[in-house]
Amino acid sequence: MKTSAFYFFLFFVPFFLGAQTRKMTAAEVTTFQQKLKKVAEVKSLSADFVQYKHVSFMKKPVESAGKVYVKQPNKLSWAYVSPFQYKMVFRDGKVFINDQGNKKTLDIGNSKQFEKISTLISSSMKGGGYDEKEFAVSYFKKGNADLVKLIPKLNDAKKYVKEIELLFSTKDGQVEEVKLIEPSNDYTRFVLTNRKINTGIEDAVFNL
Secondary structure, three states: OOOOHHHHHHHHOOOOOOOOEEEOOHHHHHHHHHHHHHHOOOOEEEEEEEEEEEOOOOOOOEEEEEEEEEEOOOEEEEEEEEOOOEEEEEEOOEEEEEEOOEEEEEEHHHOHHHHHHHHHHHHHHHOOOOOOOOEEEEEEEEOOEEEEEEEEOOHHHHOOOOEEEEEEOOOOOOEEEEEEEOOOOOEEEEEEEEEEEOOOOOHHHHOO
């Protein structure tokens, strides 16, 4: 699978029908942001994910699955295991890619785009920390769950991303679904399950 780092961002950085959606009140936003501060204190997190890629010319979404790991302060592993194998690791200021045995390394420091991708991925998994200079951020209630919508402000990002929606679990405050909408209105939805917090993750997970 030939995938650039920014194309991967489109897949990462995923909704639901039925529940009523409304804007949060100012008091609800404050309460939610306080909850996010506690979530941001998480030292490690792992989860299974299923990705649903919705394309206008296809009747059914394309499904793939894998595992994601986050370890503070700056390690992240995102690995597809089905129906193909593809792994991307962010650590030590670099991006390490294993595309079905084809390995390469990219230097984040030489690209502001890669740096932003890494920051957004880690922030999403931790539950917050979005730069409001780069995103217009709005907060909603979807049923009992918390929903955050991010709309890019920068022209470079707008070429690839129309909107990002993050649904947070009412149980532990972690992101449980991510929806990324492209300018074409095609979108990718991620569902995270089996989340484990602060259980300890071996450093070997962040090797290719």
